[in-house]
Amino acid sequence: xxxxxxxxxxxxxxxxxxxxxxxxxxxxxxxxxxxxxxxxxxxxxxxxxxxxxxxxxxxxxxxxxxxxxxxxxxxxxxxxxxxxxxxxxxxxxxxxxxxxxxxxxxxxxxxxxxxxxxxxxxxxxxxxxxxxxxxxxxxxxxxxxxxxxxxxxxxxxxxxxxxxxxxxxxxxxxxxxxxxxxxxxxxxxxxxxxxxxxxxxxxxxxxxxxxxxxxxxxxxxxxxxxxxxxxxxxxxxxxxxxxxxxxxxxxxxxxxxxxxxxxxxxxxxxxxxxxxxxxxxxxxxxxxxxxxxxxxxxxxxxxxxxxxxxxxxxxxxxxxxxxxxxxxxxxxxxxxxxxxxxxxxxxxxxxxxxxxxxxxxxxxxxxxxxxxxxxxxxxxxxxxxxxxxxxxxxxxxxxxxxxxxxx
Numbered sequence: 388x389x390x391x392x393x394x395x396x397x398x399x400x401x402x403x404x405x406x407x408x409x410x411x412x413x414x415x416x417x418x419x420x421x422x423x424x425x426x427x428x429x430x431x432x433x434x435x436x437x438x439x440x441x442x443x444x445x446x447x448x449x450x451x452x453x454x455x456x457x458x459x460x461x462x463x464x465x466x467x468x469x470x471x472x473x474x475x476x477x478x479x480x481x482x483x484x485x486x487x488x489x490x491x492x493x494x495x496x497x498x499x500x501x502x503x504x505x506x507x508x509x510x511x512x513x514x515x516x517x518x519x520x521x522x523x524x525x526x527x528x529x530x531x532x533x534x535x536x537x538x539x540x541x542x543x544x545x546x547x548x549x550x551x552x553x554x555x556x557x558x559x560x561x562x563x564x565x566x567x568x569x570x571x572x573x574x575x576x577x578x579x580x581x582x583x584x585x586x587x588x589x590x591x592x593x594x595x596x597x598x599x600x601x602x603x604x605x606x607x608x609x610x611x612x613x614x615x616x617x618x619x620x621x622x623x624x625x626x627x628x629x630x631x632x633x634x635x636x637x638x639x640x641x642x643x644x645x646x647x648x649x650x651x652x653x654x655x656x657x658x659x660x661x662x663x664x665x666x667x668x669x670x671x672x673x674x675x676x677x678x679x680x681x682x683x684x685x686x687x688x689x690x691x692x693x694x695x696x697x698x699x700x701x702x703x704x705x706x707x708x709x710x711x712x713x714x715x716x717x718x719x720x721x722x723x724x725x726x727x728x729x730x731x732x733x734x735x736x737x738x739x740x741x742x743x744x745x746x747x748x749x750x751x752x753x754x755x756x757x758x759x760x761x762x763x764x765x766x767x768x769x770x771x772x773x774x775x776x777x778x779x780x781x782x783x784x785x786x787x788x789x790x791x792x793x794x
Contacts, residue, residue, distance in 0.1 A: 404523045407532050409583040410516060411539030416576035417479060418540055421505070422547025423569035424489050426650040427555070428502075429630040430637055431562045432495065441754040442495070450502040454743060457510025462518065462736025463599035466729060471515035471522070472586040478512025479580050481505075483573040490566035514735035521723040521731050522587055527669060530720050534665015537716040538658050543572075545654030552648060560643055599733040608734055611783070612725035616741050618779040619718050623745035625684060625772035627753040627765075629653065632707065635691055635762050636700055652701060653708035660712025665720065673717050673724075674780050680713030684773045692766035703766075721783070 432442065461478070465471040485508060488501035524532035551565055558564040598604060629650070636649045668676055683706050690703030719735075726734035749772075756764040 402525065402528055403532055403535055406584045406586075407520055407523050407536060408539075409579060410520060411536045413479065413576045413580045413584070414516075414536060414540035415543035415546075416572040416579065417482060418543030419547040419550065420486060420543075420569045420571070420573035420576070421482075422544045422650055422654075423551045423554075424486070424547075424566055425630075426548035426551050426633065427562055427565060427646070428489075428498070429633045430643060430646050432498065441751075441758050445751060445754065446495075446499055446502060449499070449747065450506045453503055454506040454510035454513065454739070456740055456743065457507050458514040458739040458743070459600070459733075459736035461511045462514025462732035462734070462739075465515040465518060465732035466596045466599040469589045469595075470586065471519040471732065472580070472584055474515040475512045475519060475584075476577070476580045478508045478510070478515075480508070480577045481511060482508030483570075483577040486570045486573045487567075489569070490563045510739075513739055514732050517719055517722075517735045518731035519584075519586060520719075522728070524723075529723055530668035530673070530717070531662065531666040533716040533720045533723070534662040534668075537665065537712075537719070538661040541654050541658035541661055541711075545651045545658060548648065548650035548654070552645060552651070555643070596729050596733075599730060604730060604733065605737070608726055608730060608737075612722065612734060614779070614783045615718070615721045615725050616738050618776060618783055619738065619742050620745040621772060621779060622681070622714070622718075622776040623742045624749045624752075625681075625688075625769045625776060626710075627749035627769060628746070629707075630750075631753050631757065631762075631765060632691070632704055634757070635766075636697075636704075638762060639697065639700060641697065641700075649700075649704055653704045653711075656705045656708025657711040657715075660709050661716050664713050665716045668717055668720060673721060674783060677714055677717055678777055678780060680710045680717070681773050681777055683707075683710035683713060685770045688766040688770035688773065692763040692770075 432446070461474050465474050468474075482505050485501060485504045488497065488504070492498045492501055520532055520536055521529070547569070550568070554565040554568055555561075596604060632649050632653065633646055637643075637646055641649075664676055687703045687706035687710060690699055690706060694700065694702060718738075722734050722738050723731065752768065753765045756768055
């Protein structure tokens with residue numbers, strides 16, 4: 388067995404292209420910035436500005452749906468142009484220049500606008516960046532490459548809340564001062580993608596794509612791809628915005644200064660599992676690993692719904708982070724496995740459009756259940772959707788196996 392088939396060995400780490408490492412650190416810096424803000428934003432909205440949980444759900448859902456809708460166009464454009472880095476850099480730049488709006492916003496309306504523009508930036512960069520990872524990664528290290536990028540991205544997702552905790556203590560619970568500090572890593576991320584990421588040349592034999600969103604081109608994505616999208620959509624209904632983890636912790640009396648610890652714990656579990664799971668998926672059935680991830684999500688939902696006290700909430704948060712590590716990189720890898728190389732930007736854009744709309748529905752449903760039934764209703768509904776997702780994974784495996792056999 389060669390090093391190429393053993394992504395956990397040091398030699399395999401060295402085989403992952405440097406631009407994928409750079410993209411990972413770009414994501415780390417931007418996520419550090421974003422999560423410093425987003426870990427505090429739900430509580431700031433509810434406690435500081437008097438918003439309801441339903442309002443938080445609507446804001447989060449609109450924000451993510453905006454990113455998803457933008458991704459379809461940026462992904463398709465990257466296929467049409469045959470270039471991906473420039474669009475990814477544009478998205479990171481827009482997100483960086485939007486960050487100062489958060490500390491300047493005087494009302495909920497301003498914060499909604501800031502989240503909207505910030506998510507437009509995320510939408511512009513998302514599909515081209517993922518397609519660029521797929522273009523750069525060797526096929527035998529595809530799972531490891533996506534796992535590595537996801538792990539580095541998630542390190543930023545727990546560094547951000549951790550910095551938020553320290554800065555909230557330093558600034559005596561002054562949300563605005565923390566939001567100002569979050570501006571710095573966002574601009575560092577923009578500089579890194581401009582100067583450290585290098586896109587591979589498009590193969591001369593690659594098929595030119597003139598209209599990626601035409602019916603004929605979308606049909607080229609194939610049934611295996613569309614099954615992946617369908618299953619991911621149902622799964623997204625189960626994993627509504629992590630803002631509700633924050634609200635759950637606050638509802639049982641966690642001090643405001645420690646609220647970002649929820650994201651810290653969740654993302655440590657996420658980051659620790661993302662690369663090993665991605666690497667393992669290069670040597671075994673990816674669908675089986677996804678089923679394990681869904682089981683972890685069901686356990687998280689039940690713990691968050693019924694387990695008493697802070698210990699129960701902590702168990703639920705850890706399980707939630709592990710389920711993210713078992714699923715998010717694998718779903719991105721499955722899209723790369725299922726879609727033609729010349730349509731990867733469109734494939735990731737359409738994938739994120741459909742799942743983003745599902746996230747909008749999930750966040751609104753979660754917020755409504757929270758207000759009308761209570762926290763337990765929100766998390767029990769998530770467990771039900773997660774269980775329903777498992778049934779759709781068998782056809783996904785069959786179609787992926789059929790696509791491999793047809794090559």
